[in-house]
Amino acid sequence: METMAKDGAAQEATVTPNKDVSEDNPKGYTVIYVLGGPGSGKSTQCAKIAPYFGFCHLSVGDLLEAEVETGSEYGKMIEDCKKEGRLVPSDLVVKLLQQAMQRSQNKKFVIDGFPRNKENRAAAESIMKIEPDFVLFLDCSEEEMKRRLLNRNQGRVDDNINTIQKRLKVYFECTLPVINYYSAKGKVRKIDAERSPEEVFEAIKDIFFELKEKHGRPSDARSLSG
Numbered sequence: 001m002e003t004m005a006k007d008g009a010a011q012e013a014t015v016t017p018n019k020d021v022s023e024d025n026p027k028g029y030t031v032i033y034v035l036g037g038p039g040s041g042k043s044t045q046c047a048k049i050a051p052y053f054g055f056c057h058l059s060v061g062d063l064l065e066a067e068v069e070t071g072s073e074y075g076k077m078i079e080d081c082k083k084e085g086r087l088v089p090s091d092l093v094v095k096l097l098q099q100a101m102q103r104s105q106n107k108k109f110v111i112d113g114f115p116r117n118k119e120n121r122a123a124a125e126s127i128m129k130i131e132p133d134f135v136l137f138l139d140c141s142e143e144e145m146k147r148r149l150l151n152r153n154q155g156r157v158d159d160n161i162n163t164i165q166k167r168l169k170v171y172f173e174c175t176l177p178v179i180n181y182y183s184a185k186g187k188v189r190k191i192d193a194e195r196s197p198e199e200v201f202e203a204i205k206d207i208f209f210e211l212k213e214k215h216g217r218p219s220d221a222r223s224l225s226g
């Protein structure tokens with residue numbers, strides 16, 4: 001199925017149309033948050049979703065890495081947070097995300113690993129004026145997430161058991177409440193992420209096809225903007 005994104009006709013069938021701009025959604029953005037614990041497979045799945053459905057994949061972790069590489073005054077603080085599994089202050093994260101969205105030619109975003117806590121979530125609503133169409137929640141056991149991270153082999157400074165334990169604590173204490181917040185609003189689509197990457201993507205596709213169908217009907221378009 002990976003080859004579908006390269007095939008013009010097949011991709012045409014999967015691309016989700018742009019939304020109209022409205023008072024609630026002045027930029028006409030479509031936003032999907034992808035959340036789950038460390039190692040649940042967020043980045044793996046976003047990398048599949050983006051080309052297949054015509055979305056821009058924005059990983060806040062990658063934006064922070066890119067900021068470090070510019071020689072930014074925040075570089076040391078960002079690196080320390082990553083090594084310690086702590087979250088970077090919300091104002092910086094939101095600024096980087098906002099800039100990346102503005103730079104993009106695309107208006108449809110799959111946002112990987114954000115919002116991580118209540119402050120992120122509130123800032124996205126009040127400063128960025130974004131409300132997700134839905135939240136993909138990759139549900140995976142702690143044991144499997146640890147196993148994946150310890151085998152990731154991508155040279156990440158946080159892929160060690162000490163940092164992983166700290167990241168899990170942040171996930172359970174700060175990120176899970178954000179998922180519960182959106183769940184109470186009926187926006188969470190929970191996926192069993194314990195399965196193979198291909199099986200997880202098949203389940204995700206069904207959810208995106210629902211979104212595409214809704215966008216295709218003008219009378220439903222408003223309900224998707226928040």
Ligand SMILES: Nc1ncnc2c1ncn2[C@@H]1O[C@H](COP(=O)(O)OP(=O)(O)OP(=O)(O)O)[C@@H](O)[C@H]1O
Pocket residue numbers: 036037038039040041042043044045061113148149151152153193194195196197198200
């Ligand atoms: N469904 C899966 N089954 C087995 N391994 C997987 C699966 N999904 C991803 N992986 C592997 O697990 C590791 C972590 O995946 P990934 O980087 O996508 O997780 P993540 O949720 O983005 O983690 P982080 O929060 O640290 O960025 C990678 O080595 C990836 O290849």
Ligand SMILES: O=c1ccn([C@@H]2O[C@H](COP(=O)(O)O)[C@@H](O)[C@H]2O)c(=O)[nH]1
Pocket residue numbers: 038059060061062064081082085086087088089093112113114115116120158167
């Ligand atoms: O919203 C965010 C996202 C990420 N961080 C910091 O980056 C690392 C790595 O993030 P991944 O998404 O897992 O690649 C994370 O542990 C945090 O230190 C953040 O602060 N806020």
Ligand SMILES: [Mg+2]
Pocket residue numbers: 042043044061112113
């Ligand atoms: Mg990731």
